[in-house]
Amino acid sequence: MSLTLEEIQNFKGKYPKQIWPLFFSEMWERFSFYGMRGMLTVFMVQQLLMDEKTANLQYAATQSWIYALTFLGGFFADKIFGFRKSLFWGGILMIIGSIILAVSPKSLFFIGISFTIVGTAFFKPNISSMVGKLYKDGDSRTDAGFSLFYAGVNLGALIGGYLCIAVANGNLFANFIPENLRWNFAFGFASIVMIISLLTFTQTQKMMGDIGVSPLQHVTKSRKNMYEWSTYIGSVLIIPIIILMVKNVEYTKWFMYLIGPASIIYLIYEMRNFTVSENKKLIAAIIFMLFSIGFWAFFEQSGGSLALFASGNLKDTLFGVKSFLGIGIDAQGVNNSANSLFVIIFATLIGMVWLGLGKLKIEPNTVIKFGLGFLFLAGGFYIFYLTKNYADSSGKTSLEIFALGWFVITFGELCLSPIGMSVMTKLSPAKLQAAIMGMWFLASAYGQYFAGILGANIAEASENSTNLQKLFTYTEGYKQLALYALVFGVVLILIAPWVKKLMQDVR
Incomplete structure (x- = not known):
């Protein structure tokens, strides 16, 4: 017998049982997503023979579209599909895209990527x-639930982020995969796990009651x-339009000029249907979105x-x-997956800390958590800057110190990203929830776009340099990003009392 929404929400303990199938479905989808994401820039430089500046801008265009279209995905879920059918259709498109990339990554690169972009939306x-x-x-367990869900995201990102690039670089399964097919197999793993993700979701829908069904039940x-x-x-x-837009970064730039203001206009239009109290919460949500753009612009240097x-x-x-257990150490794999490993280790712990502080009535509000996220981010990028002190004459530096930087940044991410998703659901009216979540990911799109521009500027400054000179140029750029992140964090903490008033009863 199907459960009612009230029965689902009246669960005992820390987590509802329905969170587990969503956890595993998202885990495999993130394996696919982060596996491909971790390969894009390097693939474009090594296989498509782009220069590093162009590759950064191309990466920005690709990732911007992936996140930008989530706004439309949320809109169609709200108005037509419902959450469930949207998930199924998106998964089908992502499977098609990753299969195309596995068959011919060089000649069909933009076609395959465009399928995955629309599917992710x-x-x-x-x-x-x-x-x-x-x-x-108002359930105080919500943040802990999103932290657990975020751990599932990162378990997939850990495995996919390391496995795919390690296969492509010949540091994994090199004895079984011919050298000329390494990139094909690397993209192929993404299609296999996406099929697993979709099957996990479709076979557990009965547990969800009426959550996510089509909003068109009342029409013929x-x-x-x-x-x-x-x-x-x-x-x-x-x-085909996405293919054209992604291949031409200038088109993406103009799109980014338009989609943000358009989404704000749409939100203002919808706000006429809500109370003053609800609209104050929506203004607070916009503030979080704007600051998240800065966070992701720095954080997403990871893929560029x-x-x-x-x-x-x-x-x-x-x-x-x-090597470890027969798996070669791959610096690119560490860059792709170190953050995810640390999230898996510490996400549940941070969730428990929030719960414990909540019981003591001293849990920091969401604005303060966001501010702390930027301070940790600043610390991590300063550590990336310090890697210059460990470089040899060839421009190679310590992977251990680099990983330490990701360790520090991880706590910043745990203060912002899972909490950000949670607060979006708390601040948005039920009828607008998927659209607001889409706007949250649209803010990530702008972060991705600016991340590519920042990375391109660093790459351009290091053009025609020796490897050692390139190292100093890149690390100096990371020092600047650390200073910017520090400023954002301080500003957020200073405006926390004002934003808290807008949020009213939401913490």
Whole structure:
């Protein structure tokens, strides 16, 4: 018998049982996503023969579209599909895209990437929204639930982020995979795990009660089918447009100039239907989104400038070891997965800390948590800057110190990202929740876009340099990012009392 929403939300203990299938479905989807993400910039430089500046800008365009379209994915889930059907359709498109990349990554690169972009738009914002629906408004366990869910995200990112690039570089399965097919197999793993993700979700839907069903239950079947098939066809027809936009970074720039203001106008239009109290909360949500842009602009150097830094300036040894359990140490893999490993270790602990502080009534509010996130981010990038002190004459530096930087940044991410998803569900009215979650990921799109621009500027400054000169240029850039992050963090902490008033009863 199907559970009611009240029965689901009245769970005992720390976590609802429905969170586990969502956890595993998201885990495998993130394996696919982060596995490909960790390869993009290096693949474009090594296989598509782009220069590092161009690769950074191309990476920015690719990642910006992945996150930007989540706003539309949230909109169609709210108005037509519901969360469940959006997840299924998005998963199908992502599988097609990753199979295309596995077949011919060089010649079909932009086609495969464009399928995954549109698929992610339907998948990503809606699974997060389903997690939010498992909790009643004001449930103090919500942050802990999102922290656990975020651990699932990072378990997938850990495995996929390391495995895919290690296969591509020949540090894993080299005895079984021919050298000329390494990139094909690396992209191929992404398609296999995406199939597992989709099966995990479809086979556990009965546990979800009515969460995520289509909002068109009240209309006739023929009209419902018309809306749904129009969305299916439209999402396929948009793929050639995405191919064009992603290949031409100038088009992406103009899109980014338009989509942000358009989403704000849409939100203002919707705000006329809500109370003053609800609208104050929505203003607070916008403030969090704006600051998150800065956070992701720095953090997402991981897939751009830091990926190239790892490729050229980090040693492939960790504490003097070149391999572990037969797996070669891969500096790019460490860059892709160290953060995820630390999240897995500490996410539940941080969630328990928030719960403990909440019981003592001394838990910091969300604004302070965001501010702390920036302070940790500043500390991590300053450590990246300090890696210059450990470089040899060839421009290779310590992978251990670099990993320490990710260790510090991880605590910043845990203060901001899972809490950010949670607060979006708390601050948004039920009818607008998926769209607000989409706007949260749209803010990430802007972060990705600016991350690419920052990385491109660093790459341009190091053009025609020796490897040692390149190391000093890159680390000096990371020092500047550390200072900017520090300023953002201090500002957030200073304005915390004002934002807290806008949030009212939401912590």
